[in-house]
Amino acid sequence: MSSRFITSLMAVALLTTVARGAAPKPTVQSIGDQVMCLCGCVATLNHCPHLNCATQAEMRAAIGKEIAAGKDETAILQDLAIQYGVQVLAAPPKKGFNLTVWILPGIGLLAGLAVAIVLVRRWHAPSAPASAAAPPVDAELLAAVEEEIKTSGLGPKE
Amino acid sequence: MIEVGSLALIGALAFALCAIIAGAVGGKLRSARVVKSAERATLAFAAMITVAVVALEYLILTDNFHAAYVAEHSNRDLQTFYKVAVLWSGQEGSLLFWTWLLAMYSALVVLLNRKKNRQLMPYVVAVLMGVGTFFSGITFFVANPFQELSLSSASGLRPFSPADGNGLNPLLQYHSMVIHPPMLYLGYVGMAVPFAFAMAALITRQLGDNWIRTTRRWTMVPWMLLGLGIILGGNWAYAVLGWGGYWGWDPVENASLLPWLSGTAFLHSVMIQEKRGMLKVWNVVLVITTFFLSIFGTFLTRSGIVSSVHAFAQSNIGPVFAVFLAIIVFFSLTLLFLRLDHLKSENKLDSVISRESGFLFNNWILLALVFAVLWGTLFPLISKAVQGQTVTVGAPFFNKTAIPMGLLLLFLTGAGPLLAWRKTSFQSLKRNFTVPLAVALVTGVVLFAAGVRHLYAWMTLFLSAFVAVCVLGEFWKGARTRMRTAGENFALAVYNLTMRNTRRYGGYVVHLGIVLLFIGFAGLAFKADIKGDMRPGDLLRVKDYLLRCDDLVSGETPNYEYVRALITVTKDGHAFTTMHPEKRFYKASQQPTSYVAIHPGLAEDLYVVLAGMDQDSGKAIVQAFVNPLVVWVWIGGFVVFLGTLLALVPSRVEREMATIRPGHEMAVQSDDVI
Numbered sequence: 001m002s003s004r005f006i007t008s009l010m011a012v013a014l015l016t017t018v019a020r021g022a023a024p025k026p027t028v029q030s031i032g033d034q035v036m037c038l039c040g041c042v043a044t045l046n047h048c049p050h051l052n053c054a055t056q057a058e059m060r061a062a063i064g065k066e067i068a069a070g071k072d073e074t075a076i077l078q079d080l081a082i083q084y085g086v087q088v089l090a091a092p093p094k095k096g097f098n099l100t101v102w103i104l105p106g107i108g109l110l111a112g113l114a115v116a117i118v119l120v121r122r123w124h125a126p127s128a129p130a131s132a133a134a135p136p137v138d139a140e141l142l143a144a145v146e147e148e149i150k151t152s153g154l155g156p157k158e
Numbered sequence: 159m160i161e162v163g164s165l166a167l168i169g170a171l172a173f174a175l176c177a178i179i180a181g182a183v184g185g186k187l188r189s190a191r192v193v194k195s196a197e198r199a200t201l202a203f204a205a206m207i208t209v210a211v212v213a214l215e216y217l218i219l220t221d222n223f224h225a226a227y228v229a230e231h232s233n234r235d236l237q238t239f240y241k242v243a244v245l246w247s248g249q250e251g252s253l254l255f256w257t258w259l260l261a262m263y264s265a266l267v268v269l270l271n272r273k274k275n276r277q278l279m280p281y282v283v284a285v286l287m288g289v290g291t292f293f294s295g296i297t298f299f300v301a302n303p304f305q306e307l308s309l310s311s312a313s314g315l316r317p318f319s320p321a322d323g324n325g326l327n328p329l330l331q332y333h334s335m336v337i338h339p340p341m342l343y344l345g346y347v348g349m350a351v352p353f354a355f356a357m358a359a360l361i362t363r364q365l366g367d368n369w370i371r372t373t374r375r376w377t378m379v380p381w382m383l384l385g386l387g388i389i390l391g392g393n394w395a396y397a398v399l400g401w402g403g404y405w406g407w408d409p410v411e412n413a414s415l416l417p418w419l420s421g422t423a424f425l426h427s428v429m430i431q432e433k434r435g436m437l438k439v440w441n442v443v444l445v446i447t448t449f450f451l452s453i454f455g456t457f458l459t460r461s462g463i464v465s466s467v468h469a470f471a472q473s474n475i476g477p478v479f480a481v482f483l484a485i486i487v488f489f490s491l492t493l494l495f496l497r498l499d500h501l502k503s504e505n506k507l508d509s510v511i512s513r514e515s516g517f518l519f520n521n522w523i524l525l526a527l528v529f530a531v532l533w534g535t536l537f538p539l540i541s542k543a544v545q546g547q548t549v550t551v552g553a554p555f556f557n558k559t560a561i562p563m564g565l566l567l568l569f570l571t572g573a574g575p576l577l578a579w580r581k582t583s584f585q586s587l588k589r590n591f592t593v594p595l596a597v598a599l600v601t602g603v604v605l606f607a608a609g610v611r612h613l614y615a616w617m618t619l620f621l622s623a624f625v626a627v628c629v630l631g632e633f634w635k636g637a638r639t640r641m642r643t644a645g646e647n648f649a650l651a652v653y654n655l656t657m658r659n660t661r662r663y664g665g666y667v668v669h670l671g672i673v674l675l676f677i678g679f680a681g682l683a684f685k686a687d688i689k690g691d692m693r694p695g696d697l698l699r700v701k702d703y704l705l706r707c708d709d710l711v712s713g714e715t716p717n718y719e720y721v722r723a724l725i726t727v728t729k730d731g732h733a734f735t736t737m738h739p740e741k742r743f744y745k746a747s748q749q750p751t752s753y754v755a756i757h758p759g760l761a762e763d764l765y766v767v768l769a770g771m772d773q774d775s776g777k778a779i780v781q782a783f784v785n786p787l788v789v790w791v792w793i794g795g796f797v798v799f800l801g802t803l804l805a806l807v808p809s810r811v812e813r814e815m816a817t818i819r820p821g822h823e824m825a826v827q828s829d830d831v832i
Contacts, residue, residue, distance in 0.1 A: 029687065033553065033554070034554050036550050036552065042408075043401065043406065044406070044552060044553065046401060047399070047401035047403065047406060048401075085548075086547065086548075086549055087548045087549055087550050088550075089549075089550060090550055090552035090553060090554050090555075091550070091551060091552060091553075091554035091555040091558075092537070092541070092549040092550070092551060092555075096545070097541065097544055097545045098541065098549060101533065101534060101537045101541075101549075101551060101555065102555070102558075102559075104529075104533055105526070105529065105530035105533060105534075105559045106559075108526050108529040108530065108533075109522075109523075109526040109530075109563070112522045112525060112526045112529075113522060115522075116518050116519060116521075116522045119518065120507060120510055120515055120518065123436070123503070123506050123507035124506065124507045124508075124509070124510060
C-alpha cells in the first residue's frame with residue numbers, strides 16, 4: 001500500500017511540474033494586471049473604472065510599444081518603473097527595504113509553524129493506560145444521559 | 159427633527175457612561191440592584207440611538223437639505239429605496255449606524271441574559287457601553303450627522319437650505335450596495351459581544367467553558383453576516399465597477415477579510431477548549447484580535463489613511479480611532495496577562511495526528527494569512543515612513559502570498575474533520591482518505607487531459623474534489639448507518655442525521671460552501687476579454703461569443719442621463735441573448751458610472767461593459783469578458799451562509815437535553831465542525 005501511495009504522490013508531483021508550463025508571452029492585458037493606472041483611480045490599468053481615461057490609454061500604448069520591441073515581462077515592468085516611478089508597479093520590486101514585504105509573510109508562516117510544532121511537542125503526553133486517559137465523568141451529565149436513555153426507551157427492559 | 163437627533167445622541171452618551179459606571183460598581187459590590195440599573199441604562203442607550211437614527215432617516219426621506227448630511231449625500235429625485243441607504247453612505251451617518259447596531263446587539267445581550275451569566279453581565283454591559291461611549295461620543299463631537307447649514311451675513315449666521323442635494327454617489331446606487339454595508343457592519347459590530355464576554359470572564363476570573371459556550375453563537379452570527387457582507391461587496395464590485403472581477407485586494411476589502419479570518423480561527427479553536435480544555439489563552443487572544451481587526455477595519459474604511467476605491471467617506475477621525483485601538487490593546491492584553499494563571503490547559507495532546515492538531519494547523523494558516531494580508535495592506539504606509547517612498551502593494555503580491563496559504567486551508571477543510579479527537583490511527587487515516595484521494599487524483603488527471611495547465615487552478619480543482627468527497631462521504635456514512643439501523647430512506651436519513659447534530663452537519667455544509675467558493679476562484683485563471691469600438695452593425699468576438707451592436711440609444715430619467723448599447727449575442731452561430739450595457743451620468747452628483755450587462759451561467763458569465771463613447775468617431779467603447787465559474791462564488795457564499803444558519807439551530811439532542819435539564823447548555827458534541 002505504501003508503495004502505491006508513494007507512486008500516487010509522485011504522479012501528483014509530476015503533474016504539478018508539467019502543469020507549471022513555460023512563461024507565456026506578455027500582452028497588454030497581462031501587464032495591465034501588474035501596473036497601476038496613474039489617473040488617481042487607485043486601480044490597476046485593467047481595472048481603471050474611468051470613462052475614456054487618457055492616462056490608461058497612454059500607458060497601454062507605452063506597454064504595446066515595449067511588447068512590439070520584443071521585451072519580456074520583467075524588462076517591461078522595469079522600464080515602466082523608470083518612466084513612471086516605482087509606485088506604478090502593482091507590487092513593489094523585490095529589493096532593498098521592499099524585499100521585506102515579500103519575505104515577512106513567509107517568515108511569519110514558518111515562525112507560526114515552528115510555534116505550532118513546539119506546542120504540539122510540549123503538549124504531547126506519552127500514551128497512558130486507557131483507564132488513566134479516560135476523562136472524569138460529570139456526574140450530573142451522566143444522570144441526564146441515563147434519564148434520556150430511559151425516556152427514549154432505548155435502555156434495557158426492566 | 160435636527161434638534162431631536164442631537165439631543166438623542168447626547169442622551170445616549172450620558173446613558174452609556176451611566177451603564178459603564180453602574181456595571182463596574184454593581185459587579186464589584188455584587189449588587190443586583192446596581193447591575194439592573196446598568197442594564198436599564200443600556201436599554202435606554204439603545205432607545206436614544208434609535209431615536210437619533212429615526213430622526214436622521216426622517217430628515218433624509220423628507221429632503222430636509224437644511225441638514226448638512228442630507229444636502230451632501232441625497233437629492234430629491236433619488237429613489238426611496240436608495241434614500242434609506244443614505245444613512246450609511248457618508249461618514250457621519252455610517253458612524254451613527256455603527257453605534258445603532260452596537261446598541262441593538264447590546265440590548266439583545268441584556269434581554270437574553272436576564273437569568274443567565276449573572277456574574278459576567280455587569281462587566282459585559284460595562285465593556286459594550288465602553289465601546290458605545292466611544293462611538294456615540296465620536297458621532298456627537300467629531301462627526302455629527304445633525305449639523306445644520308448656514309450662511310454668514312451682515313447680521314450673523316442665518317439658516318440655509320439649498321434647493322436640492324448633491325446626491326448619492328452613483329457607485330452606491332445598486333441594490334446589493336443597499337444590503338452590503340449593513341451586513342458588513344453587523345459583522346464588525348457583532349464582534350464586540352464575544353470581546354465583552356471575554357473581558358468579563360477575565361475580570362471575574364470565570365474562565366471556564368461557560369463564556370466560551372455563551373459566545374459561540376454570538377461569534378457565529380457576526381461571522382456569518384460579515385461573510386455575507388464580503389460576498390455582497392464582491393457582487394457589487396462585479397456588477398458596478400465594470401472591470402470584470404469581484405475581488406481586487408483593495409485595502410478596504412482586505413480590512414473586511416481580516417476579522418473574518420481570525421473569527422474563523424476562533425470558531426475552530428474554541429472547540430478544543432470546549433472538548434479538551436486546551437488553548438484557553440489562545441482563544442482569548444483570538445477574540446481580542448478579531449475585535450481589534452473589526453475596529454481596525456472601520457478605522458481603515460473611514461480614516462482615509464490608505465487609498466481605496468471603496469472608501470466613500472473619509473475624514474480626520476483617524477487619530478481618535480488610533481487612540482481607541484491603543485486602549486483596546488492595552489486594556490485587553492493587561493487583563494489577559496494578569497489572568498494567565500487561570501488559563502492553564504486542562505489536558506495534554508494525546509497524538510500529533512488528531513483533530514486537535516488539525517485545528518492547531520488550521521489556526522496557524524489562518525493567522526499567517528491574517529498577518530500576510532495585514533502586512534501587505536499596511537506596507538505602503540510603512541514604506542512611506544521608513545524609506546520615504548510611495549509603493550503600491552496590490553493583487554500580484556496578495557495572489558502570490560495568499561493563494562498557497564488558501565490552498566493549504568482548503569486541504570485542511572477536507573482533512574481536518576476526518577481526524578478523530580485525541581488520536582487517529584494509521585488504519586483510520588487509510589480508511590478515510592483512500593476514496594477522496596483517489597477521486598481527487600482521477601479529477602486531476604482528467605483536468606490535465608482536458609488542457610488545464612494553470613498550476614493554481616489545477617491544484618484548486620484537485621483539492622476541491624478531495625474536500626467535496628471527504629465532506630459528502632461524512633453525510634453518506636452517517637446516512638447509511640441510519641438507513642441500516644432505523645430503516646429510513648436516504649433523504650430522511652440525511653435530514654434526521656443533520657437535525658440530530660446541526661452543529662456538525664451545518665459545519666460540513668459550510669465546508670462544502672468553501673469548496674464552491676474555491677471552484678469559483680479557480681475560474682479566474684480562464685477568463686478572457688476583448689475591448690473594441692462599436693457602432694450599429696459592428697461585430698466583436700470573445701471566445702465563442704459574437705457580439706453585434708444593433709443600436710445605441712440615449713435618454714434620461716429624473717435622476718440620470720444614459721447611453722445604452724443594444725447588443726445581440728450569438729454563440730457558435732446560434733442566437734444566444736440580447737444585452738443592454740449602459741453608461742449613466744448622474745445629474746445631482748455630476749458623476750458617470752457603468753451599468754454592466756451580465757448573462758450569468760453555471761459554466762461562465764458573459765459580461766459586457768459600455769466603457770464609454772469615443773467623442774471623435776461617435777462609436778461606443780465596448781469591453782466584453784467571459785468569466786468562467788463566477789456564479790459559484792455567489793452560490794458558495796450562499797451555501798456558507800445557509801450552513802452557518804443550520805449550525806446555529808439547536809440540534810434535537812440539545813433540545814431534548816434542555817427539556818430534561820432546563821437551563822442546561824449542551825457540551826460540545828463529539829464531532830462538531832464549527
